Amino acid sequence: MKTCLIVDDSSVIRKVARRILEGLEFEILEAEDGEQALDACRRQLPEAILLDWNMPKMDGYEFLRSLRRLPGGDAPRVVFCTTENDVAQIARALHAGANEYIMKPFDKDIVEAKFQEVGLI
Amino acid sequence: MTPQDFDYLRKLLRDRSGLVLSAEKQYLAESRLLPVARRHGLGTLADLVAKLKTPVPALANEVVEAMTTNETFFFRDKIPFDHVRDTIMPALIAARAREKRIRIWCTAASTGQEPYSLSMVLTNFRAQLSGYRVDILATDLSGEVLERAKTGIYSQFEVQRGLPIQLLVKYFNKVGESWQIAQDMRDMVQFRPLNLLNDFSPLGMFDLVFCRNVLIYFDQPTKTAVLNRLVRQMPDDGYLVLGAAETVVGLTDAFKPIHDKRGLYEPNRDARASFAIADIGSRFAAKR
Numbered sequence A: 001m002k003t004c005l006i007v008d009d010s011s012v013i014r015k016v017a018r019r020i021l022e023g024l025e026f027e028i029l030e031a032e033d034g035e036q037a038l039d040a041c042r043r044q045l046p047e048a049i050l051l052d053w054n055m056p057k058m059d060g061y062e063f064l065r066s067l068r069r070l071p072g073g074d075a076p077r078v079v080f081c082t083t084e085n086d087v088a089q090i091a092r093a094l095h096a097g098a099n100e101y102i103m104k105p106f107d108k109d110i111v112e113a114k115f116q117e118v119g120l121i
Numbered sequence B: 001m002t003p004q005d006f007d008y009l010r011k012l013l014r015d016r017s018g019l020v021l022s023a024e025k026q027y028l029a030e031s032r033l034l035p036v037a038r039r040h041g042l043g044t045l046a047d048l049v050a051k052l053k054t055p056v057p058a059l060a061n062e063v064v065e066a067m068t069t070n071e072t073f074f075f076r077d078k079i080p081f082d083h084v085r086d087t088i089m090p091a092l093i094a095a096r097a098r099e100k101r102i103r104i105w106c107t108a109a110s111t112g113q114e115p116y117s118l119s120m121v122l123t124n125f126r127a128q129l130s131g132y133r134v135d136i137l138a139t140d141l142s143g144e145v146l147e148r149a150k151t152g153i154y155s156q157f158e159v160q161r162g163l164p165i166q167l168l169v170k171y172f173n174k175v176g177e178s179w180q181i182a183q184d185m186r187d188m189v190q191f192r193p194l195n196l197l198n199d200f201s202p203l204g205m206f207d208l209v210f211c212r213n214v215l216i217y218f219d220q221p222t223k224t225a226v227l228n229r230l231v232r233q234m235p236d237d238g239y240l241v242l243g244a245a246e247t248v249v250g251l252t253d254a255f256k257p258i259h260d261k262r263g264l265y266e267p268n269r270d271a272r273a274s275f276a277i278a279d280i281g282s283r284f285a286a287k288r
């Protein structure tokens, strides 16, 4: 079973995402911000990360840049999941090493399509 | 709705679009056609059927369009588009080196995601295609979906189903809350209404035909007839792509599956030769 780390400061979003991803056979870890997420990744790198952009402490963009510098940190497939939906923002995320990008609001079809796109399912 | 009215609607749909509505789909007809009736100031489906019988061809078209399923998305099923990139385009570019012309036809294009997916795939071949003329013709029974397709505007939901994010960034512009595919992608596709039950021989020959997720709505004889007419619009080295749930097997030997390439078919030369002989035979018979 693959592991997915869900990083979002909203417990509601984490719950919705958890339900969808458990349905897609992922084991779920959760983090409320970039710092917590980075700690989790230092302990154990997940196969997948669903990542919010705007969060207190460390935002998704900063987290991603730090993650990619960790040993083995280029392995996890990172899918942004955010309300940011400008072309420039998306391009910035891709440049920082995001593999896919979901614009909120999302549903199961979108998550499934995007996870398929990056070879997670 | 009385059984007679439902039968009338089923026959109308079948005659005009090939759509076969099974008896248990009455609820579907009711939910989709009541809004049409209301738009015309008619209270019930019985009133709608009565009006259709007068007859009103424009209203009949509206009824048919309301009953079609237009669901589609970018790079649907993915594999066919990999075939286009890895197998079909390289082969066609080589085979058409003299004519320098390649014609592609999406026979049930709906809101345009399929032909635009093809135009995005074709951009991978810009260098090899320089000096070539490539046409993508996109047709559909429904004029309404084609009007949407022409605008190239899609909702945030639609661009997130099947379209890799890199392609969204590369080929789309944000227009308000929606996304519009770039002008040069739109320029590659020509949209035109066309009913597959009608004669399409004036469209000419096509090297690649996408006929996906439309035959599934037809009965067997209609599927066979459409496939047998499609093969006449294709050269021997052309390619036919069907939907994931569709096949030619058991319907016609005009096409044969391409080994190891799911969903991909080619005109069957042997069958074509025997068709031609049968044709000559029948002409002789007619003369005598």
Ligand SMILES: C[S@@+](CC[C@H](N)C(=O)[O-])C[C@H]1O[C@@H](n2cnc3c(N)ncnc32)[C@H](O)[C@@H]1O
Pocket (backbone or CB within 6 Å): B016, B017, B018, B019, B068, B069, B070, B071, B072, B073, B076, B107, B108, B109, B110, B111, B114, B139, B140, B141, B142, B145, B194, B195, B196, B197, B211, B212, B213, B214, B217, B243
């Ligand atoms: C489910 S969509 C398929 C769209 C696309 N080819 C795909 O696979 O995603 C089916 C389309 O077939 C069209 N259609 C139904 N009957 C047709 C007919 N007799 N001739 C041409 N198009 C037809 C409908 O209007 C609808 O847009």
